[in-house]
Amino acid sequence: QQKVQQSPESLSVPEGGMASFNCTSSDRNFQYFWWYRQHSGEGPKALMSIFSDGDKKEGRFTAHLNKASLHVSLHIRDSQPSDSALYFCAASPTGYQNFYFGKGTSLTVIP
């Protein structure tokens, strides 16, 4: 069973629009959550970490965590064509041992 489930599988937004990603985990031991982005042919790059309930904002990116419902989300405002990539949610119980990634959401930003 996939421990981290992401939705949607794919997403298209117009340039300047808002892109939203969702992630739900099935393991209440998860305490640490991250969002990663991967452009084709490259390794993933970390976008944000979030470990506490509530919102965390970094530039155009906002993450939200609700540990009670095991739900984490990512929102990108003012989306740019360069944001087109595969987005992964990741979770871990300890932050440095086992990591679980979702299946990813493919984002296409249409100019």
Add this chain to the structure above:
Amino acid sequence: AQTIHQWPVAEIKAVGSPLSLGCTIKGKSSPNLYWYWQATGGTLQQLFYSITVGQVESVVQLNLSASRPKDDQFILSTEKLLLSHSGFYLCAWSLWGSSYEQYFGPGTRLTVL
């Protein structure tokens, strides 16, 4: 300068042949190291992690092994490749504390025929 280097960039190997992939981290003291496997367009499956030199923990059993002979080096290997080993292999590092975010290398593309 690039912190993480993976080699080779790509490999084409025959079923049953041995494999060795490498990863070197520069300029970071005692990093946590990780190996991941990724099918084309797919999710990342963690294979191994290492917190200290000489100690490696396996996360999944895929007929692969890993070693950490030096603080800055992580090796992934197998004696007999299977078709299912094809994919993208990624090495990553993180440091204790702060955000624990992982920094991934450029990856090695492996094709097993």
